[in-house]
């Protein structure tokens with residue numbers, strides 16, 4: 251920043267709503283990029299800001315106490331207001347409403363993330379758990395330690411990771427999934443099908459086509475009349491953007507209740523940005539709007555937001571999406587985004603510990619799923635970035651490094 255820009259910026263106030271990864275990284279990125287105005291980070295949770303992925307892994311098993319970010323907010327001049335709910339925003343007044351009164355801003359970042367979808371009728375039933383927050387993980391720790399009989403509702407990413415931890419802890423686990431396979435919302439049938447065996451290998455029972463009718467203390471009832479004993483029930487049926495507080499703001503929301511951001515992560519209101527799990531953005535690379543509920547997006551997006559707030563070098567957000575999951579002793583990684591019609595190419599045998607699936611669109615790699623093949627993943631990110639065309643036969647050969655599969 252030039253001295254003149256620093257002088258002007260010094261009087262500016264950036265307020266960030268939500269103190270998860272996206273909010274924290276927005277604050278840090280502003281400082282890293284030389285922003286000298288005030289930065290206020292407001293978060294509903296009372297805890298020091300923390301990272302979520304360890305919650306379903308080390309924290310759950312008691313291998314880590316917590317996962318607080320190792321950031322010195324005071325030294326960075328970032329004001330933390332924790333345990334404070336943001337209740338609304340009035341863009342015309344450049345004011346945010348909180349439980350402690352209004353807060354004025356020059357630029358506002360919406361980073362309120364997502365909240366887990368609740369199982370209808372299960373609210374208030376003793377022994378029913380979600381897994382989104384540190385408090386949730388702390389409530390679940392004794393459940394694992396006491397080796398309860400657990401029913402997991404939903405065989406998605408969280409369901410799989412929780413099942414892994416619960417089996418490690420010695421719980422007996424039944425997973426009920428309404429679809430015909432795990433990860434039905436994320437992966438095509440032929441790719442997800444081999445993953446069903448992972449549950450059995452870990453000693454968990456996966457019941458597909460299984461719909462929960464009701465939950466009572468100590469039991470889950472399926473709609474075919476089956477009664478599953480349950481010392482605890484863990485619901486992992488997805489998450490939706492935490493945007494109810496924006497209902498009267500006039501800020502445009504999408505069909506999935508997410509904030510509609512543009513390519514610079516600006517919302518429909520002036521000086522208001524949105525980033526992380528709460529917002530979708532138009533992907534130039536994929537030609538469609540993406541709503542990404544993964545950690546990497548909550549790290550990358552904030553750099554764009556900070557650059558655009560500072561305004562020196564306006565920046566467009568067009569990442570190659572990436573995420574990982576640790577389940578059943580496997581490291582599962584995914585890069586990119588596929589669409590119906592992309593050509594699917596297997597690279598290895600899915601009954602073995604390490605295999606990869608590639609998706610090609612017009613000959614170029616659009617997405618890749620790697621199980622225990624991190625090198626494929628690392629090379630795929632670069633290949634997707636460069637839109638290089640791949641030779642399908644070479645791509646299918648797991649003995650050939652993916653980067654050598656580029657068509658000549």
Ligand SMILES: Cc1cc2nc3c(=O)[nH]c(=O)nc-3n(C[C@H](O)[C@H](O)[C@H](O)COP(=O)(O)OP(=O)(O)OC[C@H]3O[C@@H](n4cnc5c(N)ncnc54)[C@H](O)[C@@H]3O)c2cc1C
Nearest residue numbers: 268270271272294302303336363364526527543544545573
């Ligand atoms: C258990 C678990 C494990 C995960 N593991 C992985 C993984 O292995 N790999 C991966 O890629 N991704 C993983 N994720 C996803 C990843 O953690 C999220 O994508 C990431 O945390 C999103 O960050 P965020 O800041 O956008 O949202 P959040 O982390 O949801 O943070 C938003 C914050 O805003 C606060 N907030 C909400 N509403 C308000 C309000 N009105 N006022 C004030 N504050 C508010 C919330 O309390 C929250 O603290 C996991 C998620 C969970 C829950």
